[in-house]
Amino acid sequence: MKPAIRRVIEELRGAQMLVVHPRDSECDALIHQLQRIGCAVRHAWPPPDTLPGDVDTIFHLVEASDTPGFATMPEDGPTLIAIVEYENPTVLKRLLDSNAHGVVQKPIRSFGILSTMVLARSLRGYAQRLNVKVRKLEDTLKARRDVDKAVKILVALKKISETDAYEMIRMQATQKRLSMGQIATTIIGAQELLGGLGVFGAPPPDAT
Incomplete structure (x- = not known):
């Protein structure tokens, strides 16, 4: 056998x-x-x-x-x-x-x-196994969308290029031993909170 x-x-x-x-x-x-x-x-x-x-x-x-x-x-x-x-x-x-x-x-x-x-x-x-792969792919796509949105937020707030904004997120992720998606989620959450308090203007449109 x-x-x-x-x-x-x-x-x-x-x-x-x-x-x-x-x-x-x-x-x-x-x-x-x-x-x-x-x-x-x-x-x-x-x-x-x-x-x-x-x-x-x-x-x-x-x-x-x-x-x-x-x-x-x-x-x-x-x-x-x-x-x-x-x-x-x-x-x-x-x-x-x-x-x-x-x-x-x-x-x-x-x-x-x-x-x-x-x-x-x-x-x-x-x-x-297929369901696990699908969930991982969905998580990856969501993280990429969040990073793109966080990049636009940093560009608008700090008046820097998208390349520099992306590098800032990458460096923060490395220093804090987190994923770029996690850092992006934190930036988006902070922007939405402060925007709701009137500290910042309206958030940039979602990245597509």
Whole structure:
């Protein structure tokens, strides 16, 4: 067995699973299969209002609109695997709205559960890494906009060039061991506060 595959399977041993499904023979079959894999399994029905904080994978029944809905799923929440029996428009809409990472078709059989878990958990991890990159990019863009705005403030107040204003911000960031974005935010906040007190005129337009 390849090391990467072995590591994925080992991660499942002891993983905290929550099965949200009426307690019947199919539910029992799913729970027993998860236990055979080595997972720690809990059961809930109807769906809980809040999710246990230590659960990392949820198997959740998706039925028609008159059945209980999903618990609140945070963006960085656990892997969600939907259990579906019908594929009518209502169920498909609820499936899409759930943002599930994988699907198990009823009637539930032991075959395919492990593969579904591995793929779903991998997809969830990939999505989380993308979200982290997006947030970092958004933070970077915001910092650049703040620096541009702070530069314009310094140019207007100190009657210096944009190059000199940028260098002042850079030097302050180096001396105080802060990012240029943090220094820029401080300058913008001070300008807005003093401007509101009538010490300075109206702030310069936002940088684009």
